[in-house]
Amino acid sequence: MPRITADHEACQGYGNCITGAPDVYDIDDDGVVVLLKDEIPESDRARVEEAARSCPVSALAVED
Amino acid sequence: MPTVVVVGSSVAGVRTVQALRSAGFAGRVVLVGEESELPYDKPPLSKQFLAGAWDTAKIRLLTAEQATELDVELRLGAAAERLDVAGKQLHLADGSVLDWDVVVLATGAAARPSPWPVGSGVHVVRTLADARALRADLADEGPVVVVGGGFIGAEVAATAHALGRDVTVVDPLPTPIGRVVGDEVGGHFTALHARHGVGTRFGTGVESVTGGAGDLTVTLTDGTSLPAATVVVGIGATPNDGWLAASGLLVENGVTCDEHCRAVDSPDVYVVGDLARWYHPGHEEHLRVEHWTNAVDSAVVAAHNIAHPDDLRAHAPVEYVWSDQYDWRIQIVGRPARATRHELVGTLDGDTARGAVLYTDDEGSLRGAVTVNWPKALVTCRRLVSAGAGFADAVAQVTALPPAKAAA
Numbered sequence: 001m002p003r004i005t006a007d008h009e010a011c012q013g014y015g016n017c018i019t020g021a022p023d024v025y026d027i028d029d030d031g032v033v034v035l036l037k038d039e040i041p042e043s044d045r046a047r048v049e050e051a052a053r054s055c056p057v058s059a060l061a062v063e064d
Numbered sequence: 065m066p067t068v069v070v071v072g073s074s075v076a077g078v079r080t081v082q083a084l085r086s087a088g089f090a091g092r093v094v095l096v097g098e099e100s101e102l103p104y105d106k107p108p109l110s111k112q113f114l115a116g117a118w119d120t121a122k123i124r125l126l127t128a129e130q131a132t133e134l135d136v137e138l139r140l141g142a143a144a145e146r147l148d149v150a151g152k153q154l155h156l157a158d159g160s161v162l163d164w165d166v167v168v169l170a171t172g173a174a175a176r177p178s179p180w181p182v183g184s185g186v187h188v189v190r191t192l193a194d195a196r197a198l199r200a201d202l203a204d205e206g207p208v209v210v211v212g213g214g215f216i217g218a219e220v221a222a223t224a225h226a227l228g229r230d231v232t233v234v235d236p237l238p239t240p241i242g243r244v245v246g247d248e249v250g251g252h253f254t255a256l257h258a259r260h261g262v263g264t265r266f267g268t269g270v271e272s273v274t275g276g277a278g279d280l281t282v283t284l285t286d287g288t289s290l291p292a293a294t295v296v297v298g299i300g301a302t303p304n305d306g307w308l309a310a311s312g313l314l315v316e317n318g319v320t321c322d323e324h325c326r327a328v329d330s331p332d333v334y335v336v337g338d339l340a341r342w343y344h345p346g347h348e349e350h351l352r353v354e355h356w357t358n359a360v361d362s363a364v365v366a367a368h369n370i371a372h373p374d375d376l377r378a379h380a381p382v383e384y385v386w387s388d389q390y391d392w393r394i395q396i397v398g399r400p401a402r403a404t405r406h407e408l409v410g411t412l413d414g415d416t417a418r419g420a421v422l423y424t425d426d427e428g429s430l431r432g433a434v435t436v437n438w439p440k441a442l443v444t445c446r447r448l449v450s451a452g453a454g455f456a457d458a459v460a461q462v463t464a465l466p467p468a469k470a471a472a
């Protein structure tokens with residue numbers, strides 16, 4: 001299953017990922033991304049890849 | 065196998081080719097760009113890149129290897145000159161011609177040029193070349209005058225100040241950011257410059273700029289003048305639609321499209337990013353938006369619609385833009401400028417500003433928000449605006465958010 005990763009240092013709290021995939025990404029009180037799951041089913045890949053690519057600082061990835 | 069040609073190699077064009085592959089499009093994909101530079105991102109050009117904190121590798125949107133992996137042909141350094149819609153061909157400035165089944169127009173916008181021609185020392189900031197030239201001049205000494213107090217002007221002022229330059233921002237409007245956030249909240253943005261020792265001459269226009277790099281004079285409409293070593297002109301952008309004038313497409317301040325990002329009457333022509341003036345079905349009007357997230361979102365919608373023409377999606381985003389100025393991370397969602405009333409939660413004053421301004425209209429729903437150093441409030445408001453939440457409920461939810469550790 002595709003794995004979700006986040007670079008917590010790079011995250012700036014822009015919040016685009018949460019609009020694209022609120023079931024995968026959230027944000028904590030200090031504005032840093034929180035992963036709600038580590039893996040996603042293959043059928044979700046396209047949607048979550050788009051959410052990851054909506055990050056203005058490329059802090060997110062979907063890996064095999 | 066169908067061919068998709070994408071014209072414009074910045075964020076809207078690059079996200080389109082990536083999203084085409086994510087959506088399962090298996091045909092030929094060509095990405096055409098006027099600049100010979102590999103695709104790069106623009107927001108850092110007035111911030112981290114201009115400050116020297118980030119290098120070119122850090123703002124790359126697509127490397128040659130990534131293009132190969134995606135099976136995307138790059139045609140960089142080749143400006144599109146003419147689009148033949150009926151014949152389905154794109155003519156490039158180098159004389160070559162590309163056949164397409166679907167074309168995606170993503171040629172964006174250009175900085176409005178300085179109306180005061182001088183030989184040197186006056187800059188705009190839109191391309192990587194612009195930012196490199198300004199970065200080189202900012203390494204010198206002497207005062208900097210920024211003409212235009214909007215987002216890019218304010219960001220450049222903050223960066224130049226951080227680099228140790230003496231900075232003054234000039235704008236004919238008394239409250240430049242007030243156009244977006246309303247004049248009362250806009251006053252806090254003016255105070256932000258003052259708190260960092262950056263001068264503002266708001267409500268005053270520029271009469272002329274004379275001289276050359278290192279020795280410029282900016283004469284204002286009130287008769288006073290400012291000496292400057294470097295001048296930066298940030299007075300907006302205009303869509304790169306001139307090359308489409310003879311295409312037969314409807315071009316009026318951008319290319320007019322339907323809610324699916326398709327040019328009016330030309331369903332095989334898609335338009336994304338800053339170039340598109342598309343019909344927003346939620347707002348029931350045509351809009352052209354110059355924001356990064358809109359470029360990315362429209363690219364995803366267009367790519368989906370190309371790959372799945374039987375399942376067309378509409379582009380109906382809630383507006384979102386961020387700006388980083390001095391010690392403020394500013395985030396704006398929805399349409400504050402159209403509101404009639406607002407309420408502040410937290411504070412926008414002093415060194416520990418952390419606040420959210422929520423906006424409503426006469427109908428009593430949440431229409432937008434401006435947050436400073438408070439991403440959690442932004443995310444909350446963004447969700448509430450798209451859900452059509454009531455204003456009082458939204459204010460209560462934001463007020464109930466826990467305080468940040470960092471601010472304590």
Ligand SMILES: Cc1cc2nc3c(=O)[nH]c(=O)nc-3n(C[C@H](O)[C@H](O)[C@H](O)COP(=O)(O)OP(=O)(O)OC[C@H]3O[C@@H](n4cnc5c(N)ncnc54)[C@H](O)[C@@H]3O)c2cc1C
Nearest residue numbers: 072074075076098106107144171172173337338354355356
């Ligand atoms: C300095 C700066 C800071 C910004 N900061 C922010 C920010 O903090 N937050 C935010 O939300 N937005 C910000 N923006 C806005 C955001 O960057 C734009 O909305 C975004 O770049 C639009 O992308 P685009 O691909 O539609 O157009 P553009 O970025 O304008 O790219 C258009 C591309 O098309 C190419 N092109 C033009 N004409 C032709 C032709 N005839 N043939 C072939 N190629 C052509 C150009 O070379 C360019 O590569 C900023 C913009 C700038 C300039």
